Amino acid sequence: MNQPNKGLSIREMIEANKKKKYSTTNVFDKVMPFLLFLSAFVSVVTTVGIAFTLGFELFKFFERVPIAEFLGSTEWYPLSADQRFGVWALVMGTLQITVIAMIVAVPLGLASAIYLSEYASERARTILKPILEVLAGVPTIVFGFFALSFVTPILQALIPGLQIYNALSPGIVVGIMIIPMIASISEDSMSAVPKKIRDGALGLGATRLEVAIKVVMPAALSGIIASIVLGMSRAIGETMIVTIAGGSQPNFEFNPLNAIQTMTAYIVQIAKGDAGYGTIEYYSIYAVGALLFVFTLVMNLFANWVTRRFREEY
Structure with a gap:
């Protein structure tokens, strides 16, 4: 050698x-x-x-524009002769989309995570999880046209008086879009829980569903909450779906059956050339963008705090 x-x-x-x-x-x-x-x-x-x-x-x-009007008014008419810059009309539209999306995404996402983590065989998991995650790769503009041309007609047949542009249809589709994010992150967190904890609960007579809900989910709480908060941030920042299917009528009322306008949809409207460079309407997109930046930053910081606060180490 x-x-x-x-x-x-x-x-x-x-x-x-x-x-x-x-x-x-x-x-x-x-x-x-x-x-x-x-x-x-x-x-x-x-x-x-x-x-x-x-x-x-x-x-x-x-x-x-006085900051008191921007943060204290509920009327948003930047392109009219009598201009109003009350951003809460846009915030309410964004809030409607987010609430509807989370109502759809959280139950379906967590149910998918529980099945993949606790019930699916290894073969089924290797097949189903990639298929679920492919959904996250679909362009949002495709989701937008899906909401407008497929989901909205179905909802109109079920709900009389539903406008062609509304908050309900894009909210549901945004929820479908973020299901893979919630399901994937939650499933990873639940799979990280040691098997001996499951075996101990099963040995005490618990059913598989009780083990999943009362043992595994609390142990993986930090990852689950982080996935929900990140999904909420994604819903707040969604652009193309709400632009195509939600309309462009900002109003300060929580009515999913009517047309709305979100903060991102307004930015798209002005960025397409509805206002000239240097005008007050042009600068308004930066004010809306700054508020949106603050919202998403706060949500991400909260997700990081939750992850650290409820992290379980084995």
């Missing part, structure tokens, strides 16, 4: 290694930390740049 370092002292071996400092492996080890730092730095700079851009344009908007 070839032993090139045989007979060398520790000091001599260190000196020999120093002479290899320009080897390919050594250069790779020195470059990789810099590349990884650069990747993290770009992410931080991008976030700071977004915040700075929103803040700069937001200042121009509030030079013309």
Whole structure:
């Protein structure tokens, strides 16, 4: 057996290694930390740049519109002769979509996670989970036309008086869209619960359903809540589905049967050219975008807090 370092002292071996400092492996080890730092730095700079851009344009908007009107009024008519900039009309539309979506997504997502984690065989899990996750890859514009041309006619046949543009149809479809997120993250959290905990509960006489609901789900609570909060953030920020199927009528009323306009839908409307550059209507999209940025940031911070607060370690 070839032993090139045989007979060398520790000091001599260190000196020999120093002479290899320009080897390919050594250069790779020195470059990789810099590349990884650069990747993290770009992410931080991008976030700071977004915040700075929103803040700069937001200042121009509030030079013309009092912040008391923006946050204290419920009328949003930026393109009319008698302009109104009460953002709560857009917030109410966004809230309707989010509530309907979570009513659809949470039960179905958790039921899917329980089945995949506790009932499905290994073969069934390897087949069904990828199929479920494919749903997350469908473009949202396809979901939008699905909501408008398929879901809405069915709902109109069931609910008299339902408008062609409404909050119910896009809310249901947004809920369907975020089912894979809730199901996948929740299933991963539930699968991480040790098998011996399940075996202990079964040994005490619990049924499989009782084990899933009363033992596994509480043990995986941090991941489940995080998945729900992340799904809610996704629903708040959804754009194309609500733009296509929800309409463009901001109003401060919780009525899923009527047309609405969400914060993201309004941004799309103005970004298409309905307002000229430098006008107050143009700057209003930055005010709405900044509020949306704050909402999603708070939701993600809350998800991180929940994950840390309720994390179980085995």
